[in-house]
Amino acid sequence: MHDKTLALTARALQAGEISSVELTNRCLERIRRFDESLNAFITVTGDRALEQAAAADRRIAAGDATALTGIPIAHKDIFCTAGIRTSCGSRMLDNFISPYDATVVERLSRAGAVMLGKTNMDEFAMGSSNETSFYGAVHNPWDRDKVPGGSSGGSAAAVAARLVPAATGTDTGGSIRQPAALAGVTGLKPTYGRVSRYGMVAFASSLDQAGTLTQTAEDAALLLEAMAGCDSRDSTSLDEPVPDYSRAIGEPLEGLTIGVPENFFDDGLDAGNAAALTEALGELERLGAKLKSIRLDNVHLSVPAYYVVAPAEASSNLSRFDGVRYGYRSPEAMAGDLNAFYRRNRGEGFGAEVKRRILIGAWVLSTGYYDAYYLQAQKVRQLISGDFARAFEDVDIVAGPTTPTPAFGIGQKTGDPVQMYLNDIYTIGANLAGLPAMSVPCGFSGALPVGLQLIGPHLSEARLLQTAHHFQRETDWHARVPPGYGENP
Amino acid sequence: MSLDSTDIDKLCELARLAIPADEVADVSAKLSDIVALVDQLKAADTAEVEPMAHPLDRSQRLRVDSATEDVDRELYQDNAPAVERGLYLVPKVID
Amino acid sequence: MQYEAVIGLEIHAQLATESKIFSGAATRYGAPPNTQACLVDLGYPGVLPVLNREAVRMAVRFGLATHCRIAERSIFARKNYFYPDLPKGYQISQYELPIVHGGYIDVICADRVKRIGITRAHLEEDAGKSLHEDFQGMSGIDLNRAGTPLLEIVSEPDMRSAAEAGAYMRTIHTLVRYLGISDGNMQEGSYRCDANVSIRPRGATELGTRTELKNLNSFRFVEKAIEIEIERQIDIVESGGTVVQETRLFDAERGETRAMRGKEEAEDYRYFPDPDLLPVSIDSALVDELRAGLPxxxxxxxxxxxxxxxxxxxxxxxxxxxxxxxxxxxxxxxxxxxxxxxxxxxxxxxxxxxxxxxxxxxxxxxxxxxxxxxxxxxxxxxxxxxxxxxxxxxxxxxxxxxxxxxxxxRGLRQISDSASIEALVDEVVAANPAQVQQYRDGRTQVLGFFVGQVMKASKGRANPRQVNEILRAKLG
Structure with a gap:
């Protein structure tokens, strides 16, 4: 049962083949058994999950269930959860108990989903390997010496190891798609504004978007239906109807034109990844899609543009963490003046990568550098966005690699931030332009999974999910379970 | 362009961050690498380009003016490191 | 040497909305500490600002009343600095593209009409308050006021005296209350003012170095502080010194301005567009509607x-x-x-x-x-x-x-029939023969005495004009 998809599990629950309490207990059992070696969870909320599961079972019995009622899920620890620690992977919030639920948490909870716990992540979502977490690195279930990607590394590892059928994530520069690719699961980053950001600890507000990590596109569709939609508490959430994604994915893939950016397949791409991707594109062609070579001319500037825009917004967003109303306060804080108070609380509460980004962000916004960096990055953002807009005049979706390489070794890139940043070279463009994008398991490079990235125009989630769903009906990469995680406890 | 230890000091003051003295050199080196990365932006010809501040090309949705929030001070201050008579305590503020 | 002062004012008027500018917390004044600060006002992790429609409408009404241009598209920006009364570490304000700009208002000062330019007026959120007493050397932070909507009204440096500055501040005060956009209550701090003051030789066109005066929370203080500051600057220049650009605090008790500590260095606020808030659109239909509704x-x-x-x-x-x-x-x-x-x-x-x-x-x-x-x-x-x-x-x-x-x-109806008044006059004349004699001897000013006596006898009700006439006739 543990390796079943969310959709199949939902059917079993509805049919009474298993209860939510049983299911929840099995997941908790797997977490106990496997998570010590993975470190995917920061907080496991077992008692609360069982209470929710019991309530879900009553709801199912009463015939009042949704597709998600009784389904155990995990939330990335960036989503505020009332009464439960929301750490954001940081010492700064190690003692922070949110008094409220994020909109995503509230909506999934209202649909009847059962929260198993909060997953590990890079500190404040700043990282591509899950190594910047205050709670330690997460291990990739395919090779525990490798990273699972980041920043939603805990969610990706938990789903890959089948500890939980699905988990939420957030994606600012690839933080859902990159770990999904490295851990061999399906990751969906919706259109900017499709899902409310309320209650999601902000990293870079114009880039952040909540999404899902699941086994399949079908599962992602079920979750997105519950998560998406306008929220009065987030004025940047889109006031657009939420389609019936679950139905849309089954429709035939007719007349689909897929753009393949030729400059995504250059020397920077690992040969094993390239081979798997070529094979996957061939599969899409066999499914009836027409492939078309395109160019995204400014995409090579996406990493530099991102490392101006994201730190600038982050430096401001993270100013609220000052140790006054919540969060870490240094034992020495009250010994000095106000300035020392701030500097100690923040200096000790934040980790090295977060501090680097805050400093870079302060720098690009400061007098004398604003025009050359911040404004220039916004203009380049426009160029990159324009490249995609032009591409979508000719093609329905863009397909290519999610990452340049498969999972790399823990500790391999921590000494060189820029090398780490370049991991997101293919994913950042979609964030800069606000486009929906997915990563779908499409093969292996050696023993490590490879992700196929699909990017669509604004609000084309249904089209992306449909493409991925058809691909997954013909392939079984998404159904592969990492060795050692297949058996039941 | 690179950022030396004087720049780091200034930025730390601006961002209210304490960085131990023995880490400044490393921070300076890593930030300079990042600056080298973002310096690639200078090569882009953006003379005719409007800056893009946001991925949504829309205008802001506004809220009706009504007092809808209940304030639970006890709950909200549970997270506070130091509170006295309902006030958050900090080192003396000097005007 | 003759000097003239150049003065510009930044007025902060709290807008009279029911809820805060970016949250649904109430704006009522005087609630117990931190009971009117919701999660958004406290800057909790994950919360987002949602702009109050009424604040926008009020700002536009002000713009229309002061001949400003109304921005079809205006932008909110973050002003970044650390202060305990500023929960997010930035203030949401407007920098480029304020909601209204480029207007004026006519002010009457010393019986002359003076036109004062209004550079801009923009929306922003107020900060909380730091309390310094009784916390054993610490400060206590109350965030009830955080997020209260403010309209910051920035004038051109068009004023030349403290009196003109005072008149301008009063005129704007009257206006915002007319428009119903602010209660203008200065005791509660809903109407505050900072002044930029410089001096230059009369007739010069270049501006001198300015100082910014803060804490001017009454009309009287504004005029007094500016007068004192002008004198201080003239003294400096006369004695061969130069005015330093700085922020100064007005101390009403001592009647002086003094440099603010910790404000020596110009802050680098790192303004940038707030990514949580898309541009505000104001279309001509809304402007027309608001214009039609102006009082x-x-x-x-x-x-x-x-x-x-x-x-x-x-x-x-x-x-x-x-x-x-x-x-x-x-x-x-x-x-x-x-x-x-x-x-x-x-x-x-x-x-x-x-x-x-x-x-x-x-x-x-x-x-x-x-x-x-x-x-x-x-x-x-x-x-x-x-x-x-x-x-x-x-x-x-x-x-x-x-x-x-x-x-x-009370029987207060005025007695206007001649017969009744004549009777009263007769009584009074009969009772005061000595004064009658004086009158007849030419000391006509005793008439006042007789009027007073008759009025007293009538309990003030007799028609004074008739009393006068009848007395003159009887005494003459």
């Missing part, structure tokens, strides 16, 4: 009062200083056949004095406009004298009844 503005009302009611500039000024007062006056005039000038005298005189004594606002007056109108009618028709009217006013104020009721009950 008659103070300047227009003042002119109309002078023309329609034949009032002096002085009277019109006072009566139009607030909308409720002007409304009361017009209501009173509408309910009375008396001359509008008489109504003006009463509203500015006896009514204002009574309100002042009881510490009441015009809206709380114990004598209604219609009642005062009735009183004026009785004076005008000769039913009671002006003097008796004051007694009647007092009685109505004290809740003893209506105007006519009191006149009847």
């Amino acid at each position: 008659e503005l103070p300047v227009e009302k003042r002119e109309r009062f002078m023309a329609q009611y034949d009032l002096s500039a002085y009277d019109a000024d006072i009566l139009t200083a607030s909308r409720p007062l002007a409304d009361y006056y017009e209501d009173c005039v509408r309910h009375s056949r008396a001359r509008p000038k008489l109504a003006a005298n009463w509203v500015i005189g006896d009514l204002a004095a009574a309100l002042n004594r009881a510490d009441l606002e015009i809206g709380e007056s114990r004598v209604g406009a219609a009642e005062l109108g009735a009183l004026l009618d009785r004076i005008e028709s000769g039913t009671i004298s002006g003097k008796i009217a004051k007694e009647v006013f007092e009685a109505v104020w004290n809740g003893e009844g209506g105007v006519d009721e009191i006149i009847e009950r």
